[in-house]
Amino acid sequence: xxxGAAGLGSLLHRALDxxxxxxxxxxxxxxxxxxxxxxxxILAVMAFALSFPGGLSFRAQPPGQLRRIAANxxxxxxxxxxxxxxxxxxxxxDVEQLAFWGVGTPLMQAAAHWIGPKVHSRVSxxxxxxxxxxxxxxxxxxxxxxxxxxxxxxxxxxxAYFDDRETDRLGPELExxxxxxxxxxADFVRANHVDHIYIALPMASQPRILKLLDHLHDTxxxxxxxxxxxxxxxxxxxxxxxxxxxxxxxxxxxxxxxTGFIKRLSDLAITVTALxxxxxxxxxxxxxxxxxxxxxxxxxxxxxxxxxxxxxVWKFRTMQVQEDGATVTQATxxxxxVTPIGRFLRRSSIDELPQFFNVLxxxxxxxxxxxxxxxxxxxxxxLIKGYMIRHKVKPGITGWAQVNGARGExxxxxxxxxxxxxxxxxxxxxxLRLDLQIVLKTxxxxxxxxxxxx
Numbered sequence: 001x002x003x004g005a006a007g008l009g010s011l012l013h014r015a016l017d018x019x020x021x022x023x024x025x026x027x028x029x030x031x032x033x034x035x036x037x038x039x040x041x042i043l044a045v046m047a048f049a050l051s052f053p054g055g056l057s058f059r060a061q062p063p064g065q066l067r068r069i070a071a072n073x074x075x076x077x078x079x080x081x082x083x084x085x086x087x088x089x090x091x092x093x094d095v096e097q098l099a100f101w102g103v104g105t106p107l108m109q110a111a112a113h114w115i116g117p118k119v120h121s122r123v124s125x126x127x128x129x130x131x132x133x134x135x136x137x138x139x140x141x142x143x144x145x146x147x148x149x150x151x152x153x154x155x156x157x158x159x160a161y162f163d164d165r166e167t168d169r170l171g172p173e174l175e176x177x178x179x180x181x182x183x184x185x186a187d188f189v190r191a192n193h194v195d196h197i198y199i200a201l202p203m204a205s206q207p208r209i210l211k212l213l214d215h216l217h218d219t220x221x222x223x224x225x226x227x228x229x230x231x232x233x234x235x236x237x238x239x240x241x242x243x244x245x246x247x248x249x250x251x252x253x254x255x256x257x258x259t260g261f262i263k264r265l266s267d268l269a270i271t272v273t274a275l276x277x278x279x280x281x282x283x284x285x286x287x288x289x290x291x292x293x294x295x296x297x298x299x300x301x302x303x304x305x306x307x308x309x310x311x312x313v314w315k316f317r318t319m320q321v322q323e324d325g326a327t328v329t330q331a332t333x334x335x336x337x338v339t340p341i342g343r344f345l346r347r348s349s350i351d352e353l354p355q356f357f358n359v360l361x362x363x364x365x366x367x368x369x370x371x372x373x374x375x376x377x378x379x380x381x382x383l384i385k386g387y388m389i390r391h392k393v394k395p396g397i398t399g400w401a402q403v404n405g406a407r408g409e410x411x412x413x414x415x416x417x418x419x420x421x422x423x424x425x426x427x428x429x430x431x432l433r434l435d436l437q438i439v440l441k442t443x444x445x446x447x448x449x450x451x452x453x454x
Contacts, residue, residue, distance in 0.1 A: 018047070018052045018053075019048070020108050020112055021044075021109075024101055024104045025105075028100035028101035031097075031100050032094050032097035032100055039093065046269075047076060049262055050433075051076050051432075052432060065113055066106075069113065070106045075437055076433075077105075078440065079439075083269055086272065130156045131156075131194050132148075132156050132158050132159070132197070132198060133161070133179075133188070133194055135161075135212070136161075136163060136200035136226075137161040137170045137200075138228075140200055140228060141198065141200030141226065142175060144200065145176065149175060159176060161174055161179065162181065163178060186212075189221055190218075194219070197221045197222070199212065199223065199224065199225045199226065202228045227248070235392065235427050236254045252392070254430040266432060267359050270439060274353075274356050275356050278356075285345065289316060293339045293342075297316065298354055299317040299318070300312050300313070301315075303371035303372060304374060304395070305391070305394060306392075306394045306395075308377075308388060311371070313363075313364070313371055313395075314355060315354055315355065316342075316351040318342025318343070320337050320339060349446045350446075352398075355397045359397065362394075364396060366396060366435070367434075368393050368394050369390040369395055369401070369423035370419075384420050389424060390423040399426060400422045400423065400434070401418075401419040401423055402438075403441040406418050407419075
């Protein structure tokens with residue numbers, strides 16, 4: 001959990017692009033001679049929520065930034081348009097107003113991304129640089145130095161490492177000189193103007209750390225502890241306060257507090273839109289299934305949901321069997337259990353549409369790790385490290401793994417492991433923009449035949 005100026009700066013970075021989208025709507029309304037009224041404010045709130053977090057950085061902007069800005073805004077505008085069509089509210093707005101807004105938003109965002117680093121660089125040059133040292137020339141201590149040194153906007157200049165080991169035991173050439181042993185830190189700090197001290201010692205060295213902190217108490221330097229726990233594969237790691245005590249979250253859901261509310265709100269908005277647009281298709285599919293093969297229209301299967309609790313997931317039936325016991329055989333190429341219409345439904349992903357009702361129930365999300373049959377969970381949780389972490393969030397109708405080709409039959413441990421890697425990457429880097437990208441990619445892939453799905 002970031003605090004102070006750093007936390008405020010991070011919030012500004014994430015909120016500026018969404019705020020520009022709102023400002024652009026106000027400007028577009030003025031240019032179209034339209035009053036900013038209740039519909040505009042509702043649209044502004046939706047645009048802000050769908051655009052958050054923004055991608056403004058005060059570092060030099062990479063090539064293709066304008067293309068990425070336009071693509072991100074295109075996804076947001078497309079979702080808003082789909083919702084407007086589904087709810088019949090598009091006619092509430094003026095065509096000229098929407099045109100100005102649609103074009104003006106990415107242009108204003110691009111201008112902010114171009115001007116921001118230049119203004120920040122000028123302001124930064126007026127500020128005094130901080131001097132820092134690192135105690136512990138180990139991999140994560142050196143990684144911190146390299147990361148800060150590579151950031152051209154950083155105000156921190158490292159001057160020395162301190163470590164009890166000899167230079168020849170510290171690996172490749174150090175980024176800054178090794179000044180001496182850890183016992184010399186306090187004298188060095190008192191003799192030199194050191195602003196920041198980074199302690200990168202392993203947590204097993206707790207007595208040494210406490211002794212070191214005791215020696216540093218009579219200095220004015222800011223002291224930071226870089227625990228070696230962050231060398232591990234963490235999910236949504238953050239520092240928090242619980243009952244007045246500092247705690248470190250090492251494996252947590254990205255959907256807590258405000259983000260959980262935003263996630264649920266986006267799920268409901270996308271689900272209502274999808275059901276409105278696809279309900280006639282779902283009725284036609286149900287009739288076709290009932291006419292072409294004996295058995296129920298819907299296939300229900302027990303799967304693991306949030307926190308590993310069992311849920312019942314609905315799909316259109318695509319097979320002649322209803323497996324949900326101790327053995328569940330995955331569909332294979334030319335599988336005779338798949339009905340003729342079922343093969344089309346599976347390849348087009350239309351069989352997944354009933355899961356939007358699971359989303360309305362709150363059991364699933366539109367985007368998240370795909371749920372597996374209970375028997376498969378019990379098998380793979382013993383074979384793949386971190387497998388059950390994917391259940392820190394609700395399962396999804398589609399996911400990051402699916403749009404990256406990791407879908408269909410998982411007949412080898414390598415295929416399932418690849419899918420889990422994508423699922424965990426989604427948990428680490430979730431944003432509403434990522435969800436919208438996955439939804440759009442899923443819709444585009446549904447229009448094409450997927451050779452991985454049988």
